[in-house]
Amino acid sequence: MTERDQELNLRRRLSGLSRLPLLRGARVDGEAQRLERQLERLKADTSDEAIWRSVELARHADRPYTMDYVERLIDDWVELHGDRGRADDGALVTGLGRFGGRTIALIGHQKGRDVKERLDRQFGMAYPEGYVKAMRVMEIAERFGFPVVSLVDTPGAYPGVAAEQHGQGGAIARSQAEMARLTVPTVACIIGEGGSGGAVAIAVADRVLMQENAIYSVITPEGCAAILWRDAGEAKKAAAAFKPDALHCLELGVIDGVVAEPAGGAQTNHDEAAQLLGGALLEALEELEETPGEELRRRRRAKFRGMGVYA
Amino acid sequence: MTERDQELNLRRRLSGLSRLPLLRGARVDGEAQRLERQLERLKADTSDEAIWRSVELARHADRPYTMDYVERLIDDWVELHGDRGRADDGALVTGLGRFGGRTIALIGHQKGRDVKERLDRQFGMAYPEGYVKAMRVMEIAERFGFPVVSLVDTPGAYPGVAAEQHGQGGAIARSQAEMARLTVPTVACIIGEGGSGGAVAIAVADRVLMQENAIYSVITPEGCAAILWRDAGEAKKAAAAFKPDALHCLELGVIDGVVAEPAGGAQTNHDEAAQLLGGALLEALEELEETPGEELRRRRRAKFRGMGVYA
Amino acid sequence: MSDQIDVHVEHRDAPPPPERKHPNTCPSCGSHYRDDELEAALWVCGQCGHHFPMGARARIDWYADEGTFVEEAADVRSEDPLEFFDLRPYAERLAEAELNTGLGEAAVIGQAAIDGHPVQLAVMDFTFMGGSMGSAVGEKFSRACDSAIERGVPLVSVTSSGGARMQEGILSLMQLPKTVCAVEDLHDAHVPMLTVMAHPTTAGVLASFASLGDVTIAEPGALIAFTGPRVVQQTTREKLPDDFGLAEQNLRFGHIDAIVPRADQRAHLVRLLRLFA
Amino acid sequence: MSDQIDVHVEHRDAPPPPERKHPNTCPSCGSHYRDDELEAALWVCGQCGHHFPMGARARIDWYADEGTFVEEAADVRSEDPLEFFDLRPYAERLAEAELNTGLGEAAVIGQAAIDGHPVQLAVMDFTFMGGSMGSAVGEKFSRACDSAIERGVPLVSVTSSGGARMQEGILSLMQLPKTVCAVEDLHDAHVPMLTVMAHPTTAGVLASFASLGDVTIAEPGALIAFTGPRVVQQTTREKLPDDFGLAEQNLRFGHIDAIVPRADQRAHLVRLLRLFA
């Protein structure tokens, strides 16, 4: 396929977006232009190989995590701890800080860099207590009009006995409901793995972005392969089938934009990755801040209620 | 003292109420008339002996508990269980039912009648989870405009390691805050022991009533005696000093009315006790339902903010 | 990983294929029943009380006053945006499910009356691809919310689902926030939602609209879990409690309001409908 | 019973009487300090970091920009509505407390600036009858809320209290809902409340306004409990964890946002004030 053919193909694909229900009036103004700007990015490789590269980069051990971005982007950072009930869940970091001259509430999964931290933070898999903590911080944000920024990076919510007993399903549902109620601007970005309910719990945002090599999916490739191909080794095949990469998520209308990473992936240059992410978050916030809160909420709900493809 | 002297004395005492800050404008209309109607009741014995009789009757093993009143007063009772987090606390019963032709949300401590039930219900001493359950039911009441009726009967919140670890103090504070936010009519009645924070957690109501032989106190007589007299055996002396009985609570402006019990105490006739309680609750609700919700809330806060005696 | 549950459960808890054991054999006590016997008993084992799965149409017949049910959105069908193909094409699975169940999707919605109380119904059916939630189920549930709001009547929602429908990829995950937003619209309109959780209510459905009812009852023995027992065991190597994830454990841990045997559910709903009228 | 804590704690955690041990002896490591040494070190042991109690006036001097503090409601005094008499009359205890502490009550409130940020302060003092909350403390805290609302400035609240003041009977319990209602007025006005929990923050104060801050920090080693360890032990016979009820345990169990050593508190508050400005 020549480059010209590729571009034509992409343009067709982009125009195909308008057939999706979420583009039938539910979207916010300026959506078309934003997608237009993504066209350049859509020229990128969307082969099965490229999808698998995203899976690998999204999980790369050196990929920047939430706290790496906090250090680089946030001033006056004050972490807030605890669900006011029974725990402080290290897999989900919450706090307040200054970003681009305004105070924001930030919520992000944190996987942990070394072995000890990974265990302490359950590899970024939150308990219900983590989502309750997030809801508490959302309530503070709502009361004081702070925009909410969430950074998603989790294989999924923690799949353990205590997590179930403490109400994992209900906590994920209520965290989404809380986000659906906010009247402050909300921006989410998938910065690594956006795994299932544990991810979407903090991603019901006015703008949902994905880094170039992040993945967002209903199940891990391994999980999908184990069930449908009866062989976890077929993960690559599964990923190719359910397409968790940013470009396909954009194409399906599930996200609102793709955030560039340094060449080779975010792990190669944390500072540059942070700069690129910061720019995208700021642009999204500034645009959202022009809209009244009630209208933001109405549009946010309309956006998510428009997602899906059915006849 | 002749009966005439007694009445004069009581009239003096009643008029003395107007010196208390809570009567300086903060109270609702009709308060004076309500107190006037209580005059008859104030003729009752308020000696140290009478106070101690209240303490004994409030704790009487045959005294009707919340569920005894539910059975007799509520139609279509549906108990609601659980805090949606980690437990269903049997010490605090919550549910919906029909009362006097309207749907109400009911919250009440339940001590348990036999040994097994008492253990299951921790003798009516709730964990934080109990108060979280109560808050959940208050939120349902608020959403659907159901009045909230709470029946208070607890020695205090549960004083254990797990209760502390799950945030007992915070839960009691937040339950009060939730009641301070409601815009539906709220009526509380102390039907036995109203012990400390565990009691007031569900008693921040538009109308707070007390049964004739109920007690409402910041500490148990035994606890007070153990500390101040260094002898728990001096409980009677302590009770006489801090006056937890209904008449003194009325006099101090802490409650809005006293609910009669059958002669000899509520334990002698559960049906009659229920009839008397039902009548008082209904009267209070009907009066409150004439006032708009925002105004109810404003007055409720003003009432509690007016409590106390200082120079 | 916890997200594996979505389909694990679908498979694990699917009724065993007919060639292995007759579907009318009670898995608890081994009693056998004729179809008409089971139907008359609301698909509950007369010997031991085991609750067999109850199809959406049978459940609607049982809850709704005779002749009152008017189905809505019956024509909504899943599409195949990913052209998903594992061992078989998704499109083929869909066609087969429709053929086998006589249902267009894993949820049936519509208007009805229960003991004279007008309600909106949204009832899932586990036999349609394990009750999994794709775009069509999400859309039908959302429309049920809108219809309830428009008519100002309570929504009675019956859940039975292995989770999100993997074959629709990320779009199936988006049905979580989609249905949550629909419930929030319902809440804002002060319209009550009563939820009945049937076996199994797991993963994406539990983590969205199923958990947001004003009052939630469950059927005895129903599995109610975000992550099912097998995946928990495999992932964490923890020893599981005997009643892990069952309705009974969920009641003890405060997640549901009551466990109501099927025969009593209609009366229970009627009582609630009187309270929320 | 849990309500015993209110005064148990007051007595248990009161500084040991001077005849037994000099108040400037560190209870953790035994180091001795001159008054001026301790004062210069913000009443923190230089050897082991133990936080000695810090009086309300000293704390205000430390937090507030020099010369900015303007006290309010200084004339509010407790009355004795019950004519309470145990081994001594309450009126006598009050007079003695005022004489010993130079404070009119267990809380000091007023306007101030912290690093240029205008704030409202409400600071408790444990030396006045164990920081117990009677009508006067409740009234002063409530007025601090109103003043913060009127001026539209954050409320910085420092708690140190054994609980409600038993000698005022049921009226002391009513200070819980009273202060809670005051905080709710603050919340409705979108005025932030920053809470610093000093040793001890227990019983009625923890179960009311102390727990309702938007952000809550604690001093290292502070006891933060509704029911203190002795009463829990006596009532339940449970084995207590080593750090039962301490700030460190409260952080682990999710009840507070951070533990901040005294020397860092001012900077921490300034950072929060910038965020909430």
Ligand SMILES: [Zn+2]
């Ligand atoms: Zn059977």
Ligand SMILES: [Zn+2]
């Ligand atoms: Zn020391």
